[in-house]
Amino acid sequence: MGICAALRSEDVVFGTYRGHALYLAKGGDLRAMVAELFGKETGCTKGKGGSMHLIDTAQGVMGMSAVVGTTIANAAGYAYALKLRRSSAIVASFFGDGATEEGVFAETLNFAVLKRLPILFVCENNQYAIHTHQSQRQGLPDICQRVRGFGLPAERLDGNDLPTLLHVAEEAVAALRAGEGPRFLEVMTYRWREHVGPNLDFHLGYRDQAEADPWIANDAVCRVGQLLDPDEREQIEREVEAEVADALAFAQESAFPPASELLCDVFKE
Numbered sequence: 001m002g003i004c005a006a007l008r009s010e011d012v013v014f015g016t017y018r019g020h021a022l023y024l025a026k027g028g029d030l031r032a033m034v035a036e037l038f039g040k041e042t043g044c045t046k047g048k049g050g051s052m053h054l055i056d057t058a059q060g061v062m063g064m065s066a067v068v069g070t071t072i073a074n075a076a077g078y079a080y081a082l083k084l085r086r087s088s089a090i091v092a093s094f095f096g097d098g099a100t101e102e103g104v105f106a107e108t109l110n111f112a113v114l115k116r117l118p119i120l121f122v123c124e125n126n127q128y129a130i131h132t133h134q135s136q137r138q139g140l141p142d143i144c145q146r147v148r149g150f151g152l153p154a155e156r157l158d159g160n161d162l163p164t165l166l167h168v169a170e171e172a173v174a175a176l177r178a179g180e181g182p183r184f185l186e187v188m189t190y191r192w193r194e195h196v197g198p199n200l201d202f203h204l205g206y207r208d209q210a211e212a213d214p215w216i217a218n219d220a221v222c223r224v225g226q227l228l229d230p231d232e233r234e235q236i237e238r239e240v241e242a243e244v245a246d247a248l249a250f251a252q253e254s255a256f257p258p259a260s261e262l263l264c265d266v267f268k269e
């Protein structure tokens with residue numbers, strides 16, 4: 001939310017399999033998202049992509065992938081095209097802390113700096129890749145320090161501090177539009193639930209509830225909610241509940257794709 005609020009509609013984003021919030025924050029259609037979760041033909045990828053592959057190109061949501069790190073390079077390619085076309089639009093590329101261990105991350109940073117691409121790299125650092133803490137995976141667990149070595153500015157932010165996030169994002173986006181070259185933001189956050197799915201997983205022993213508690217108590221949604229007038233907040237919540245109910249009904253009533261769709265969209269026509 002904090003990053004996307006600083007973007008214009010012409011700007012584009014690329015994300016990961018954990019991309020529901022990104023899709024919605026950039027203006028992705030809620031009905032098409034929920035229908036996609038149900039595998040229905042009205043879904044944003046006609047029911048073929050599912051939860052991990054959301055796309056809404058009309059809103060600048062260019063795609064997400066379950067293969068860790070892949071969309072970082074896709075995003076830089078798009079930024080290169082924008083630069084060649086002298087467009088004023090910019091690209092924001094979202095990925096996890098684990099993705100920064102992939103070779104493609106290093107290659108893309110180097111290329112982006114070399115070509116002064118209009119791209120904002122956003123690392124959503126929840127400190128874990130599945131069940132392994134960052135300190136058990138990275139020889140230098142300071143991602144910003146590593147990134148600066150490639151020659152671009154890098155800053156760490158608290159993902160629960162929405163006003164600061166928005167302010168810094170606006171500054172970064174302005175610099176990108178001015179042609180100052182790529183920037184990197186590391187946004188600290190935390191995964192409340194298991195790696196995939198709705199359950200708690202503290203019984204697995206790789207982390208404990210005490211580590212999660214301060215993140216939950218300090219949650220950005222609560223903090224922003226407290227800034228609102230209670231009546232206004234209730235009104236917003238009522239509208240959102242109605243929108244979600246509508247999207248669920250739409251998804252349930254939609255049809256599954258016919259078998260004839262199976263081999264469509266495999267290659268570009």
Ligand SMILES: Cc1ncc(C[n+]2csc(CCOP(=O)(O)OP(=O)(O)O)c2C)c(N)n1
Binds near residue numbers: 068069095098128
């Ligand atoms: C190239 C590749 N390697 C491994 C996996 C298996 N895998 C799926 S999610 C994940 C963890 C990625 O962690 P991070 O980038 O921090 O994202 P998070 O899930 O924490 O949001 C791994 C290793 C994969 N999907 N793709």
Ligand SMILES: [Mg+2]
Binds near residue numbers: 098130
């Ligand atoms: Mg992670």
